[in-house]
Amino acid sequence: MEVKILLTGATGFLGSAVLQRLSGANNVDVSISLRSDSKKSNSKLTLGPYRTFLVGDLESKLDWTSALIRQQVVVHAAARAHIMKEQLSDSLGEYRRVNVEGMLNLARQAAKARVKRFVFVSSIKVNGEATFLSPFQPDDLPAPEDAYGISKLEAELGLMQLAAETGMEVVIIRPPLVYGPGxxxxxxxxxxxxxxxxxxxxxxxxxxxxxVGIDNLVDLIIRCIDHPAAANQVFLAGxxxxxxxxxxxxxxxxxxxxxxxxxxxxxxxxxxxxxxxxxxxxxxxxxxxxxxxxxxxxxxxxxxxxxxxxxxxxxxxxxxx
Structure with a gap:
């Protein structure tokens, strides 16, 4: 049975690797979203064998209606990434605008469109910045220390609440440092x-x-798309x-x-x-x-x-x- 998937962040480091893997998979119908003002929006991605939806900046008022029609799974790889030398005076506010409000806006519309599962790529920064006596576990008390980690935690909490309210399945993946080509x-x-x-x-x-190598992380994301046991779980990647x-x-x-x-x-x-x-x-x-x-x-x-x-x-x- 064919699975219809909407992938966000398809031009990013992780999203492009997920797209490459999905494009070669059987029984998968992939759609992607691109920012309408992205320099990459006119790249070869728009000529590929998948539907492309040009959207605006990831924010709380973005209309995802057309992109979500008949989709069964959303893989959300788009985000405001962690920035080492942050210049904004209100960096937490900017992270929240994109990673929390923008993402939850998409998730709410996905639930309304009867999307079955929402796969969210979070970050190990939700757990914290360092381990001492033992490795991080998925159910550890969260302890983010920077604005990026805080925004990812708030996004996770919002998703879990939405899952409880709507019945849409949520899968959360927290990777540590991801490496790979590019x-x-x-x-x-x-x-x-x-x-x-x-x-x-x-x-x-x-x-x-x-x-976690990019190929290992992508393999895990693909497993989480339809594995029955993944529903409403938090997974650490590595x-x-x-x-x-x-x-x-x-x-x-x-x-x-x-x-x-x-x-x-x-x-x-x-x-x-x-x-x-x-x-x-x-x-x-x-x-x-x-x-x-x-x-x-x-x-x-x-x-x-x-x-x-x-x-x-x-x-x-x-x-x-």
Missing amino acids: VKGNFASMIKLVEKGLPLPLGAIHNKRSL DGEDLSTTELLRGVGKAMGKPARLIPVPAGLLQFGATLLGKKAMAQRLLGSLQVDISKTCELLDWRPPYTVEEGLRRCFEPSR
Whole structure:
């Protein structure tokens, strides 16, 4: 039986990977939404074998009526992404406008249009920024620390309330750092440093961080589209392998065919220096631990990450995908 799916954020890092996977799937009818003012709205996406709906900015008054006709599932990958150097004075207000109000407006209209399931890509930032004694669990008390994480938590709470009121199934997926071809942000910066062959004082870091390769995350999203046990659940995403920053840098270098030049400087000394320079947040990302427990995801959905971290890193640098 064919499943009709509306995908938002189809030009983004994650959304484009989901679209590529869905486009090759059997018994799937994919529609996509694009911002009407997007520079990418006239790209090859509009010429693909799927219906394209040009919409405005993701906000609370956007009319999704035409895009939702006869849709059975919405996969919501559009969002105001986490911005490292936020310039807005009211960043929380802007995150809420897009990630909470805009998303819930779509979800309410989806429920009214009798969409069966709404798959929402959230963030591990809902759980918090660091783990100490044990990995994050899906049912941990939320502890977001920044505006982006707060907006994702508020979006989740609104979705769950909507599910209870309307009967529309909701699936929430919280990924940690996502890496893959074309990745931006911190991971891209790490790749550039290794590529340049610069010596890095990160050769003796013994933290543990969970990551998720784009192909593993997409595979999980696809599983959540129609798996009966996914309804009204929160899932953590991950590769199932936790790496130290040192191990990750070495893995990136191996995947690139360039050795990572790492100097073994004690983590405590790096932490002290970062504090003096006002870079505590950066130090936390490089030196601290953030682990997720994906056992619920694996057991409830009968799912395993199809790619290892080594395979995922290698796929980042394959000449063609």
